Amino acid sequence: MHNSTFLHFQIFFVKFFPESTLHQLEFDKVKNLLALHCRTEMAKQKAEDLRIHTRKEFIDIALQQTNEFKLIISSGMHFPNDFTVNIARDLKLLGIPGASLSGEQFILIRRLADNTAGIFRWFSAEVRDTYPGLSKVIDNNYYEKAVKELIEQVLDETGMVKDNASEALADIRMKLYRKRNELRRIFDRIVAKLNKAGHLADIEESFMNGRRVLAVLAEQKRTIKGVLHSESDSRRTSYIEPEETTELNNEIFSLEYEETKEIFRILRVLTQQLSMYAPLLQSWYAISGEFDFIRAKGKFAIDINGSYPMVIDRAHVELVRAYHPLLMLYNQRNGKSTFPVDIKLTHEQSILVISGPNAGGKTVTLKTVGLLQIMLQAGLLVSVSPDSTMGIFKQLLIHIGDTQSIEFELSTYSSHLKNMKHFMENANGKTLFFIDELGSGSDPNLGGAFAEVIMEELAYKHAFGIVTTHYLNLKVMANKVKGIINGAMQFDEEKLLPLYKLQIGKPGSSYTFSIAERIGLDKKLIERARKLVDEDQFRLDKLLNSTEQDMQKLEAEKITLNKLLKENEQLKKEMLRTLNSEQHRQEVERLQYQNKISEEKITYLKDMERRLKAMVIEWRKAEDKGAVIKMIHALLFNQKEIMQKQKQNKKLNENFIEVTGEIKVGDKVKMNQNRQVGIVKEIKGKKAILQVGVIPITVNVSDLTIVKDKVQ
Numbered sequence: 001m002h003n004s005t006f007l008h009f010q011i012f013f014v015k016f017f018p019e020s021t022l023h024q025l026e027f028d029k030v031k032n033l034l035a036l037h038c039r040t041e042m043a044k045q046k047a048e049d050l051r052i053h054t055r056k057e058f059i060d061i062a063l064q065q066t067n068e069f070k071l072i073i074s075s076g077m078h079f080p081n082d083f084t085v086n087i088a089r090d091l092k093l094l095g096i097p098g099a100s101l102s103g104e105q106f107i108l109i110r111r112l113a114d115n116t117a118g119i120f121r122w123f124s125a126e127v128r129d130t131y132p133g134l135s136k137v138i139d140n141n142y143y144e145k146a147v148k149e150l151i152e153q154v155l156d157e158t159g160m161v162k163d164n165a166s167e168a169l170a171d172i173r174m175k176l177y178r179k180r181n182e183l184r185r186i187f188d189r190i191v192a193k194l195n196k197a198g199h200l201a202d203i204e205e206s207f208m209n210g211r212r213v214l215a216v217l218a219e220q221k222r223t224i225k226g227v228l229h230s231e232s233d234s235r236r237t238s239y240i241e242p243e244e245t246t247e248l249n250n251e252i253f254s255l256e257y258e259e260t261k262e263i264f265r266i267l268r269v270l271t272q273q274l275s276m277y278a279p280l281l282q283s284w285y286a287i288s289g290e291f292d293f294i295r296a297k298g299k300f301a302i303d304i305n306g307s308y309p310m311v312i313d314r315a316h317v318e319l320v321r322a323y324h325p326l327l328m329l330y331n332q333r334n335g336k337s338t339f340p341v342d343i344k345l346t347h348e349q350s351i352l353v354i355s356g357p358n359a360g361g362k363t364v365t366l367k368t369v370g371l372l373q374i375m376l377q378a379g380l381l382v383s384v385s386p387d388s389t390m391g392i393f394k395q396l397l398i399h400i401g402d403t404q405s406i407e408f409e410l411s412t413y414s415s416h417l418k419n420m421k422h423f424m425e426n427a428n429g430k431t432l433f434f435i436d437e438l439g440s441g442s443d444p445n446l447g448g449a450f451a452e453v454i455m456e457e458l459a460y461k462h463a464f465g466i467v468t469t470h471y472l473n474l475k476v477m478a479n480k481v482k483g484i485i486n487g488a489m490q491f492d493e494e495k496l497l498p499l500y501k502l503q504i505g506k507p508g509s510s511y512t513f514s515i516a517e518r519i520g521l522d523k524k525l526i527e528r529a530r531k532l533v534d535e536d537q538f539r540l541d542k543l544l545n546s547t548e549q550d551m552q553k554l555e556a557e558k559i560t561l562n563k564l565l566k567e568n569e570q571l572k573k574e575m576l577r578t579l580n581s582e583q584h585r586q587e588v589e590r591l592q593y594q595n596k597i598s599e600e601k602i603t604y605l606k607d608m609e610r611r612l613k614a615m616v617i618e619w620r621k622a623e624d625k626g627a628v629i630k631m632i633h634a635l636l637f638n639q640k641e642i643m644q645k646q647k648q649n650k651k652l653n654e655n656f657i658e659v660t661g662e663i664k665v666g667d668k669v670k671m672n673q674n675r676q677v678g679i680v681k682e683i684k685g686k687k688a689i690l691q692v693g694v695i696p697i698t699v700n701v702s703d704l705t706i707v708k709d710k711v712q
Contacts (some may be wrong), residue, residue, distance in 0.1 A: 011387030014377060015395045017422055024400050025370045029326055030380070033303070038297035039084040042289025047296065052377045058314040062297075062379025064133035067308040069298035069382065072131075075508065080118035081291040083111060091285055095278035100268040103159035106151050109274070109281060113148045116284040117600045119291070137290050147277050154270050161263045176255045187212055190242050194224065210256075211249045213239040226541045265390060297380055304328060309388035315430055315464050316391030317345040317369065324368040325375070325384040333440040341365050341502050343466075347429075349485045351455065351465045353500065356489030362468040363400065365489070365502055366434045371399065373432060373678045395466070397423050397433040416449070424457045433465035454476055459483040657709040663688065669704040671697075677707060 022028060027591055053059050090105045101109075120143045154165045162168050163165065191214065194200050200215060213229050216238045223245040232238075241249065257336045287638065300306070304325040308562075321340040328338040338532040341360070347353060354362045364666040372382045394497055414502050423433055438451045451471055458465060477484065490501045503532075625684045663669060663680060669690065670677045678690035678697065688704060 006034055012053060012055055012056055014374075014393065017127045017395075017397045017426070018419070021396060022374065025367055026326055026373060027371060027374050027378075029370070030375060031328075034296055034300050034380070037299040038292060038293045040289050041086040041088070042286070043293035043296055043532050046289070046293045050378050052374055053379070054377065054392055056212060056311065056392055059311060059377055059379060059392065061136060063131060063308055063311065063376070063381065065137070065234045065294050066297040066301060066306075067377065067617060068131045068133050069294045070306070072302045073298050073302060079291070079295070081288055081295070083115035083288045083595070085111070085293070087112065087285065089280050091278065091655075094233065094271060094275055094281065097275075099275075100264065100271050103155050103161060103267065106155055106267070106270065106274075107159040110148055110151045110155075112281065112284055112288065112531060113143075113151075116658075117143050117145075117148075119287065127306070132558050133289075134294070137287055137294075141283055141287065142280075144277060144280060147173075147281070150270065150273050155265060159249045159267055165266045166262060166281075169259065170254055171264065172259045172262060172563075176252065176259065179240060179248060179255065180254045183212065183245055183252060186245055186248065187242070190244060192213070209252065211241055212245065213241045216240050217624060240594060246691055281592045301381035304381075306383055307386040307388075309376070309384055309386060309390050311388060315347070315350075315393055316389060317373070317431070317432075317464060318389040319343045319369065319372065320385040320388045322368055322372060322385075322388070324364055324371065326371075327364065327368075339501065341368060342504075343487075343502065344368060345464050345466075345503070347483075348461065351459055351461060351484045352466045352487050352504070353484060354466060354487040354489060361489050361502070363436050366400070366436060366466045366468060370396070370432075370434050393432040394430040395426065395428070395432070397427065397431060397465075398435075400424070400434065400436040401493050421465075422452050424454060424461075427461045427463035428456055428461040431461075431463040432673050435465065435467045438467045438469045438471070455484060456481055467590065506658055525573060655710055657710055659706050659708055660705055661702055661703055667706050668708065670707050671699055671701050680704075 014518075017021065029049055031047050034050070035044045038047055040042040051619050053062075085108055087105070090101060090108065093099045093105075094101060094109075108604075120138065123135055123138060124607070153162060156162055161169065163173050191200065192216065194216070200217065210228065211229070214226075216222065216224055218231070218236050218238055220266055224240055225244075225378065227241040227246060228238060229241060230239045261426065300647065305323075305328075320342055322343065323340050324337050330336075333340045341361075343352065343365070354365060356362055361710060364451050372384065373393065374396070375382050375392065377392060382388075382390075420435075425437075451469065455477065462463075462483070485504065487502055487504045490503055658670075665682070665683060667680045668677060669680055669688075671690070676692055678692035680688050681691050681696065683688040683701065686701050687698055688701050690704075
């Protein structure tokens with residue numbers, strides 16, 4: 001049984017080596033931040049027990065649900081899940097035969113029922129289509145209104161059992177009401193009498209053991225018949241139950257006991273009635289906890305700007321603008337920038353060797369990929385561009401920092417080799433491994449040789465991984481061994497500052513001598529050090545140094561060129577837009593002109609049609625057919641002259657406007673008959689002499705109209 005359970009977990013969950021892997025990648029910090037957003041104990045426990053899955057369907061549904069809740073939060077919508085009380089023990093008690101819950105416990109169950117009703121109402125048919133992942137949480141479940149109805153039949157809003165919960169309880173409470181009223185009247189009468197006699201203390205009365213008693217001055221206690229219950233610490237006040245109320249108090253006490261028994265019986269019956277719904281209530285409680293956990297994942301995703309990348313069911317790493325979530329949060333709090341990284345590992349290029357100077361971001365890059373992969377397979381959105389594509393791994397191996405074991409008295413390098421032995425024996429195509437400073441802690445030549453062997457073996461087994469190193473031989477082998485590629489963390493040699501940018505495809509220089517020169521170390525010491533270094537190794541590091549700086553310059557020039565190309569493209573678009581606009585304007589003017597001509601022809605034809613119809617009618621009526629023929633002839637054969645006249649009138653109308661007033665010398669006028677325009681040179685009675693061009697013309701004043709030039 002034990003072995004089968006173990007195999008089950010091996011199939012569905014990622015295997016880690018060493019056991020401290022999650023701690024080294026700081027996944028425990030992620031879980032702590034996630035738990036801070038949880039409002040229920042169930043959700044906090046889920047955050048604590050977060051598992052790293054290998055089944056794509058589990059990962060997909062978890063990511064989908066988280067992404068949907070992130071959208072709900074971002075859009076400001078309210079999701080009706082406000083039940084945060086831990087009632088796990090109460091629900092467990094409900095399922096035990098013979099148990100009885102209190103009124104307060106039933107009120108919490110009613111609140112759970114109200115919460116569940118709100119959730120089911122929220123998931124309308126349209127909402128289920130919009131949020132299919134979240135709707136799966138309530139699949140195969142239902143809301144039962146009988147739970148709330150049973151509770152409300154017995155309890156009021158405060159959790160007190162109602163008078164009408166049973167006939168017996170109603171009868172008991174009625175008797176209690178009457179007895180207490182009777183007691184109040186008798187007691188008030190005694191208090192008034194003794195107070196008048198001056199036998200009572202300032203407080204007059206009190207309660208002892210649930211009974212109403214008199215606060216009598218000590219010197220007067222023997223004058224009052226009754227039961228002495230207690231005395232004050234100063235012995236100045238005695239608390240006496242009057243003889244007249246003793247029997248009445250006994251009856252009330254008995255009735256209160258009966259009331260308690262009846263309430264207990266009613267609550268026990270209610271517990272039995274609801275016990276049949278215990279599994280359903282457990283599922284409701286689980287639903288509220290599950291939605292609280294998904295909400296926490298959504299809020300955490302917003303904190304780290306988490307996205308939902310494409311997930312494929314094979315080993316693959318393609319991260320676009322990936323951030324280390326914890327580093328990003330830390331930098332945000334301190335007003336610092338965080339630099340993203342782009343990494344792609346495929347079956348053809350599955351191992352990345354990152355080189356470069358110390359403190360350049362090699363280890364951070366390695367940890368970023370490892371933590372994001374764990375988060376994704378735990379169902380958390382990750383701080384990458386949505387354009388990223390992430391695969392699924394079944395094994396994660398890690399060697400970061402000093403893993404020296406004091407217990408087994410292993411040196412740092414012995415521990416390193418022991419871990420590498422495990423890597424080589426267990427790695428496969430579903431393995432993702434991370435090795436920080438491969439081969440460090442040993443003789444450079446021997447360590448480099450072993451490192452090459454380890455890399456070749458891991459590449460042969462098709463494992464995916466990232467290795468950081470300073471060894472030149474590993475940088476060289478990346479171009480020779482299939483599946484291994486180089487990467488370099490860029491460095492500003494002039495400012496002696498890391499750029500925190502990963503460049504894939506080329507190795508990086510350690511900048512050892514450059515840094516020494518820049519900080520002003522004695523040149524003689526630097527030269528001595530150079531002589532001690534193998535000449536080929538020195539030349540290679542220098543070449544890498546120079547190449548990296550040239551690449552940075554090319555990258556800067558590429559950025560400038562791309563900027564200029566974008567500006568040129570924008571200018572081209574604007575020019576085309578301007579040309580298209582001008583062509584459009586010209587086309588519109590041409591069409592307007594054509595339409596104007598067409599309208600004139602249509603008007604002319606309609607007028608001609610109207611006149612011809614009138615003449616046909618006139619022909620039928622007229623006796624003198626000859627006169628009608630002359631009219632038709634004039635209409636048909638004088639149209640050219642008429643159209644020319646109309647054109648002239650139109651031109652005149654376009655250039656001049658008619659004005660009223662008395663005609664004077666110097667006025668510009670038009671002749672009403674031929675529409676010609678001239679200037680009045682002289683007026684002789686009813687005649688006027690006009691200058692039309694170079695010819696003076698005499699015209700009747702009555703045949704003239706004053707005109708003025710139109711303002712263009």
